Amino acid sequence: MASSATASEEAVKAAKVLMVGAGGIGCELLKTLALSGFRDIHIIDLDTIEVSNLNRQFLFRKCHVGQSKAHVARDAVLKFRPNINITSYHANVKDAQFNVEFFKQFNVVLNGLDNLDARRHVNRLCLAAEVPLVESGTTGFLGQVTVHVKGKTECYECQPKPVPKSYPVCTITSTPSKFVHCIVWAKDLLFAKLFGDKNQDNDLNVHSSESGSSKSNVFERNKDEDLDQYARRIYDHVFGYNIELALENEETWKNRRRPNPVYIRDALPEEDSRQNGSSHDCSNEQEEPSAMVSLGFRNPQEIWNLADNSRVLLKALRLFFEKREKEIGNLIFDKDDQLAVEFVTAAANIRASSFGIPLHSLFEAKGVAGNIVHAVATTNAIIAGLIVIEAIKVLQGDYKKYRMTYCLEHPSRKMLLMPVEPFEPNKSCYVCSETPLLLDVNTKTTKLREVIDKIIKGKLGMNLPLVMIGHTLVFEDGDGLEEDEAANYALNLEKVLAELPAPVINGTKLTVEDFQQELSCSINIKHREEFDEEKEPDGMVLSGWSAPVEKQVTSNGGASSSGAPDTDGNPEDISTKPGMKRKLDEILDSKENFDASSTSSAQVVDDDDDDDMVMLDEDPKLAKKKRLQ
Amino acid sequence: MGGGGGGVPEELLTAQETALYDRQIRVWGVDAQKRLSKAHVLVCGVNGATIELCKNIVLAGVGSLSLMDDHVVTEDDLNANFLIPPDESIYSGRSRAEVCCESLKDFNPMVRVSVEKGDPSLIDEEFLDKFDIIVLSRTSMKTKLFVNDNCRKSSKHIAFYAIECKGSCGEIFVDLQNHSYVQKHAGEPEPKELTYHSLQEAISVPWKNLPRKTAKLYFAMRVLENYELSQGRSACETSLSDLPAVLALRKNMCDEMSLNESQIPTALLERLVAAGKKEHPPVCAILGGILGQEVIKSISGKGDPIKNFFYFDDTDGKGVMEDIPGPSTN
Known part of the structure; x- marks a missing residue:
């Protein structure tokens, strides 16, 4: 025992490790690596620090907002472990400097990433450089750690990866049935049309019959057109006229609920006349223009009604033209741009109300529009601990002990942390095998x-x-x-x-x-x-490649019980646990049975299997794979 | 629905809170966040595992955190504790609680972090009433039982936790007395109620009543506790030289309670006594993370809490819950 402890300590001391990502998992990981005796750590991260990181990325403080995550994380850890070497790169892991030669210098690579693209890239470089990879991801209370060693275990891409959900164009332009469809419309069509690159064509109808042939694009503001007039004209065009136009196509609505056109005179009848003239904005001094603040709405969790949404929309449009005119034509939707979020929330809600879809709060809409990953410090800390435990095994080359571990929200067979043996490489994987x-x-x-x-x-x-x-x-x-x-x-x-x-x-x-x-x-x-x-x-x-699984992964719903909006249009969120939800669904199915038989009684369930690990045999897809010997 | 300005101002999170807590509100909701901000937590025993817990709950935004640990910082404390800078001029002559309190304050300016001087073995009911959550670590079993008992006597509902990291193994004990909470089942909230056993009850159940699959660490920790008690040692004060005596005690206890000795492997006991006060940092992160989630669950009244033990051992990598019944259950 004592000698094995020393062996692992020696392996740790001598190791040179690469961490990719200095975010939620990365901060925890860097801290735990340093405490565990690692002395040569390289860390790459492209991002800079934002306020919404501070609730979990504990190496960062408010004064660091805007600075490089990699550099600040390095400095923070050196304060309590000044005698180790940490090399930080404020750069994209896909940059040419991080080539196969670069990867070859490390004993192990540890991923704490938030997107599929970078994960796949690192997987390929690790395969090419023959460096073991410990991969991880978290969402809310769920997380997982997996180990990928060329020729010994499956690579990161051996199993299907959920890809970002995309929607058929006509669902977005004509037949939305979910709130997320309205968000995509508001963000990618309306917002882009009004404030984005004018040369970028999109599927929003810009033609109006009323104004005759002289005018081809209703989005062009007439000379000397009053801003309010312009805003109301756009409103009536996209929520009124375009819906009327769509209604003409009877075929579309045969088996669908018909939408109601919404006109500004109906949404805000009493304000019809007094909206003219200059803005009655009482908050000229605010740093960042906000329609919500100007209108006195304070609670981002509140669901506004149609009239309120209409007010926010008109106000936001007006503020863009009054306060941020220089940016118009170059704007791209950004979840951290308050006014953009307000505009998109209001527009999506007005469209939702037209199509009989439940309205949502700004807070919820922001989550959907910004593909926001749900994240807490505790899960990241646990996952980082598990990464270090796997990394130490990898350094000792003891591949029979490698495990992939799932962090669960609800216990399965009494386990909150569930280790599973890694799978063998998939022989038809286009990344780590040569299948056409x-x-x-x-x-x-x-x-x-x-x-x-x-x-x-x-x-x-x-x-x-x-x-x-x-x-x-x-x-x-x-x-x-x-x-x-x-x-x-x-x-x-x-x-x-x-x-x-x-x-x-x-x-x-x-x-x-x-x-x-x-x-x-x-x-x-x-x-x-x-x-x-x-x-x-x-x-x-x-x-012939690992075909993506789009929707069915969340259909059981058990794994995403956070009560947050479902993960449609949330690529990062889904991709953090590739293939995992599928497995978790299996696990949680068995958990439901387990619960039913022992609800709140004090008995200990004596499952009969021995002290080895959980086998996921109940999943036929996984059962086909051979396990490591 | 209704007008946008219609909310009650005091009940809203501030803009600052909304911006800082955005990602976690998406996990547990605004209500839970408000409850967190009103909760008062006392942590007795400052070490690697509890510091992980403190970090997590300060980031999460509890109302206040008080640290109690008068021990003067020594070099040993640096092992798994990232809040103590390795600079004698900073920590020399100061208590663990004082040094760590300073660092924790920086993590979240919205949380009050303070030091409570004193000895956990003297914690009385009146003092306890200031808190909603009590966490004990590295105190003797006697002190744990005493404080747990006082929590149960209090008219206020106080959640009690004990957490220990020994080398690469860990144990968490939970006593929420009578705990009501909401369980999300297939998207539908469902009210639930759990009744817990006291620590005294949970460690005195006859072993022969426990199922064969009970975590080996449960038994091993009881042997070590008894050993420390019989030798008058303070918590975790063991070394490899204690192994023969610990193995003898194992035999006695197993004989007395009709348990096969193989349920408490020698290798496991060996690792535990050899670890002594040492904590393996990744295991601290895991235990502190699990306990952080438990504290958040008990404050928010959302989600199934652990009942009543949790074990982690890095040799098999499992994180297991054990529901140990009281002595009279059988």
Whole structure:
């Protein structure tokens, strides 16, 4: 015992570790690593500190807001462990400086990330550099830690990863049925149209029949048009006229509830006349313009009615033009921009009320619009502790002891922390094995650019891809290209597949590579002309890779009992526990049974299995996989 | 619904609170956040595990936190405690509570953190009434029983917790007396009630009444407690040289209560006595995290609390709840 303690202490002292992420998990992890005797820690984080981090990222203080997380975390930990080496990088882990050579210098890599994209990137670099990876994630009271060692356990991408939910265009533009659809409309269409890049086209109807042919875009403000008049005109167009227009299409509403057009004179009848003239804003001195504050609304948890939402919308629009005119045309929705959140909340609620969808508070709307991850300090602390325990095992190379551990909100078989044996690598994983993928695509109409954006970057997560057909290089990304090469590739991008210098037709095999990630895979092309617009919105279908699971992951609802809005449109939230919810649902199912048989009685349930770990055999998908020996 | 300005001002969170607590309000709600801000917590015994707890509940925004630990800081205290800077000129001659109090204040300016001087073994009912939550660590079993008893005598509903980290193992005990809370079941809130046993009851249940699968740590911790008591040692004051005597005590206790000795593996006892006062920092983080969640659950009245023991051992990686019945249950 004593000798093994010393062995692990020695391994810890000698280790050089890389941490990716200095956020919720990262702060806890850096502290626990330092206390545990680690002496050479490198930490990468791109982010700067925000006020909403301070409730859990305990190495940061209010005075640090705006500064680099990596640097501030380093300085804070050096205060209580001045004699260790911490090297901080305020940078993106996807930067070229963090190449395979860089990764090779570490004994283990520890992830505390909040997005799928970076997780996949680090996974690939760890595979290429043959460095073990300890991966983690949390949401609310749930969390997990997994270990990925090339050739010994599955890699991070061996199992399906939920991808950000996307919605069919027509659901957003014409037939919303959930509040999140209204949020997406308010944020991506209306907000973008009014305040974003004017050259960026979107699916919002901007034409009005009333004003005749002289005017093509109702969003253009007339010369000398009063701001109130303008705001009301926009209001009536998007919530009134556009709905009337949609109602004309009887086919759409055969099996759907018909929406009610909303006009400003109906929403705010009594204020029809006295809204003219200058703003009666009494809070000119406030630092950040806020429609809520100007109107005297104080509680972000309160649900405003239609009239209040209409007031907020008009006020917010007005404040954008009065106080932030310079930014108009360049604005992108940001969850930390109070006025933008107010505008989007109000617009989504007005649309919701038109479609008979329940209204939501600003606080809730902000969560949906900003894809906000629910986060508490306790879960991050627990997960960081578990990461360090796994890291120490990895340093000792004792792979039979590796575990993936789930942190649960409700106990399963008496466990709140449940260790499970890692799985073997998935032999058909396109990342850690060499299985070819299959792409169904219309080779006569699809441009190379679409395949690169939607599939190679979008689905395969490559950063700087290179595309080859046979021995012909048709595209390469990145700096350092010759001018004529770059021009040539740019031309290829706009060509349809069948017309590329080496034509891509049914049966062609593409080779795609990312040198930075040292990832290469083959894609067999299958030509197909028809695609279902609703189910296959990309107009192409990739198979043979870990197909994403979109909705069903949360359908049991058991795992996300935080009472927060459901995780639609919340990519970071879902991606923090790839494949985990599916497993958790299984676990929680058994927990429900367990509860029913022993509700509040004092008996101890004596489950008959031995003292080994939980096996997830009840899940047929997982049972197929072999476990490590 | 209704007008936007219609709320009662005192009951609203301030803009500052809303901004700071945004992410956690999304987990436990505004009501729970308000209750937290009115709760008063006393932590007796400042060490790696309790400092993790303190960090978590100060960040979460409890109303106040009082620390009680008059022991003067020594180098040993630096092991698992990130609140004590390794600079003798700062900590020399000062108590653990004083040094850690200063650092904790910085974590959240909205929480009052203070030092209570004194000895936990003298905590009386009147003093206890100032608090809603009491956490004890590294005090003798005698003191734990005494304070738990006083909590139960108080007319006020005081939640009692004991937490110990020994090397890479840990134990948490919970006594919420009669606890009412809301359980979310399939999205529907459901009122629930739990009745707890006192610490005295929970450690005096005859072992033969317990199921075979009861956590081995439950038994091991009772053996160590008895050993410390019989030798007049203070909490966790053991070393590897105590092992033979501890094994003899194990035999006595197992014989007396008809438990097979293999339920308390020698290797486990060996690790525990060898650890002595040492805490493994990752285990402190895990225990302090679990207990932090328990404190938040008991204050907010939301979610199933632990009843009544929690164990973690890093050799198997399990975090297990044990519901140990009272002696009269059988």
